[in-house]
Amino acid sequence: MRYRTLHPFVLLVVILTLVCAPIAAATTVTSAPVTTPTQVELSNQAATEAWLDETMADQLEQHHIPGAAVVIVTEGEVVLAKGYGYADIESETPVVADETIFRVGSTSKLVTWTAVMQGVEDGRLNLDTDVNDYLGESPVMIPETYPQSITLEHLGTHTAGFEDSYGGMLVDDPQDLQPLGETLAENRPARVRPPGEFVAYSNYGAALAGHIVAEEYDTSFTGYANEHVLEPLEMQNSTFEQPVPPELSSRVATGYSYQDGAYQPQEFEYFGMAPEGSMSATATDMGHFMLAHLNGGQYESVRILDEATVEEMHRQHFSNVPGVPEQSGMAYGFIEMNRNDERIIGHWGTTAQFMSLLALYPERDVGIFVAYNSPGGAEARFELLDAFSNRYYPDDDAPVVEPPAGAAERTSNFTGDYRTIALSETKWHKLLGLTSTISVEATDEGYLTTQMFGGESRRWVEVRPAVYEEVGGDDYLTFRVDESGRGTHLFFGSIGSRTYERLSWFESLLVTQAILLGGVLAFVMTLVLWLGRSLWRRMQNQSPPERGARVSTALLGTTSLVWMTVSAIFLLTLLNFNDEVASPSLLLLLGQVFTFIGLLATGGSAVATVVVWREAYWGLRRRFAYSLAVVVALLFTWQLYYWQVIPL
Template sequence: MSDLESVVEETLASQLGDAAPGATVAIVNSDEIALAKGYGHADVETGRRIDKKATATRIGSVSKLVTWTAVMQGVQDGVLELDADVNSYLEDSPVTIPDTYANPVTLRHLGTHTAGFSVVPNPGLVTNSEALPRLETALVEDQPDRIRPPDEAVAYSNWGATLAGHIVAEAYDTTFEEYVQSNIFDPLGMKHSTFDQPVPADHPGNLAAPHDSSGDGITRADPVYINWRPAGSMSATALDMAAFMQAHLGYGTDAILNSETMATMHSRQYGRHPAVNGLRYGFFEYGSPSTSYIGHSGGTVYYTAWLGLLPDHDVGVFIGFNGPGDPITPAAEILAEYDLFAESLTPDPTTGRASRERAEAVVGEYKSTGSSFENDWRQVLGLLSRLSVDATDDGGLVTQTMGGDAVEWVETEPYVYHERNGDDVLAVDVVDGRVRQLYLNSQPSTAFLPVTTPNQRAVTLGAVGAAVGGSALSLAGWAGASGWRRLNRSGSGGDSKSTATDETTQPDSGEEGSQ
């Protein structure tokens, strides 16, 4: 990886000083740290700069990869089972999953976001760290309903990840924070990492301050804290994240997981459709399905992060901003610079009457499983991600979200469509002539479900339009699924104009809350 440092600096240039004041970057190649460096300022008010060794940033939902690693440690120890009813681990906890459906919720469902929970719009954010409740209390206070059977559809769930962390703590009779410190951070030498909020005064290093760039210039922001710690309260330095990536690439693996357990975690656990990306255990698949690019995005109100692994090349990249930057695009551009992604090929289009008939069968309106609000004002929050689908005369499709650009698709095999002038893929599950689910390769954390006429966008807007406002939309939440669209526009996914809105996570700090 020659000239790596100049490549990194070039890819970050468009964001540093504009979207965020500083960045922390780690790139590993096999057992070597190819680059670990801090860029810009940790605090614009004091002029303190980011240091790769001592300056930590909040990493949002990238934290979940540590949580899922902890679950797999429990599986390796024989303390947990991926396919056991999670209630069997909650006998001494106030949290209970109701038996709404015949099949129980399992840890495998939690790690693939297929448990069937509704979306909880309030992530339990507070501005006073003394107001943070116990983990089980936070889970009970905002427990979502079970709205579909397990394994039926992907629907990103911060609550489900938090439950998984609580189960680890219950199984080992400790707190979640103490467990990961003793069993992941200490063995890997991640001395500057913690899930604690605020970061303890005697903890090594210092936390980069949160920053806001929504107004004129970049300003320091007030800290926010998150109740659902396992879903995204972790802070870490570039060097700490390098150690974590190397462990997941098989260098130092035995310190946290043996090779067999790691292989299970990295294998596909849930497939949405053969033509699009699926899910590993805790990791999402990105870019072209022919490329084994796995990872997780993270975002809070004032921090963003990305961790991506190319296990076939023994390469990993982590980028964290202490502001609302986009770490996904530069990460993919860095990897693409070294030709580490498989070439994306578009098959020949289908033609004929059968193509037109299939396209007509797909026409309609679809809602994202990431916005499953029903029967109250909160359903307005999902309207921005509603997908309208129309057919073209040649058997293709045109999709559009509210306020978004129209995207054209060409059918390349029955019910599989490639983006015209782009690299995204749209696939449709059809059973007995009726659409069951629709998928976008660029959005592995969600599926799109057909919307019935009474719930379609025009009807919903007419009924609750008066409720739409900044205060309502601000609840739209923090899914760690943000950035698929940006990723798809970069080297790993081509030039896609993804048709669904980014699902972003909310607040984290010089303290603050998470994605």
């Protein structure tokens, strides 16, 4: 990873931050400091190149990135396409924009949604039709959990209501790759909310849409994408195939992590669901894709979509807060990422080692794409988008500085903890939500402050009720409220694909941390006292306590030992999250078995508490200590169940 030697807990926070972004995407919303630069012309290629050279040099150094590639397009032409740094450090192979191939992660989904819209044009698909109508009686069919059906419209706006799921996303070996339909059937996520209510990013939903395209055209999705999108756009250096075909494989950039001051090469990643993130491409090929979308579906003499279809695809289809212009929403497949009052649509991609971002400014006829071969690109890509927006389309509006009258009274409606809804609700992957929680607090002056777990604090000033502008930044914070004006959901204005739901007090970070950390501390003390008393009795040649007391003590000691073991196993599991998703380890399976042992031991300890008091095994102080330890164990068990570590 891109950091020097870190405390394991800090390392865990960084790793979870990377994988949560769909996963992947970055977990935190980044904003550049507000500046008022003089607008410059993009057509001045020499000035653009000089600015980009300086910007990318700073990014590669600051974020520990070996190499990157950028392409900028406008008015039907490539303004600039350039590589920076190394595609491979050992051989000192430089990045070349039209030769070096990067994994683009979820930016691949834009091809998937383009394919869906081609099906709509052909009349084979309809955005408002129940997706089960396209799936027949196959095992991929979606269960009727809610009265409302899921449609392609819901899939393309990430409003289908699926839990987040990592099952089937990654595999260790290309021989483990299955047909898409089989992977989807084996890893179908639960439906956890009615469709059309909130944006909750779903890799599964995108893969399902790609599967529907493939089924309707009686081909594989990889084959369809190649024939109907990549070949017409002359994207000869791009593919969804895994492994990459031999004629391209020698030009695939090596992905690196940055550890202990050195770059470590990593293995090629295999995605189990091709439509959601398996594409490899050069920057210039992605430039062709951007030009087609900016030119109404046409690249040079070839058309992949009608102009009206492109307009339909690019318009806003859903917003978490309708009627609030500061809040970005969802186009069809494209995510709104507005900056400086400029409408921006695009997508970003995140793998373990590769980061990418594609952004279109439709009203400006401008597009920019960037790819990096290191996790440092997770932050760098949004910093580049901010810097590009500030340079070419600066915001001249004076920022709000002072809270308006009555702001201090209204802040209480929004304080509390909020957590992303793009989480698993049925698997231990839900643990990723620990680092996707935002704490909102109020100041006496009427400002709001937000802090992502492990991140920096940001300050916000009210623009109008339920809408706040960042102090010293260019982002917005908006809330969906209930009838009383109390905030129920939180959204960042610059990213339309993220929804944060307000937590109950018992779900808050404070309660969670108190129970988990307090539990570990109590378990350590219990084990120390258990073993210490036993050793002391032997040293003093004391007779052992009666059998019931020994059993009660053993039950609590076993409970403590098992829950500490489970905690250690799942900590290691999170540190190796991608590997565990691709192929669950024996350690993880053992951890899941231990949870049931822990349940039995905890239940036994709770029953033993009654016996301890009835039989008065020890003095009053020790009985209270025993009872308190059991209460802590019960709360700890509840937390493990809440986070789906105990899979009941």
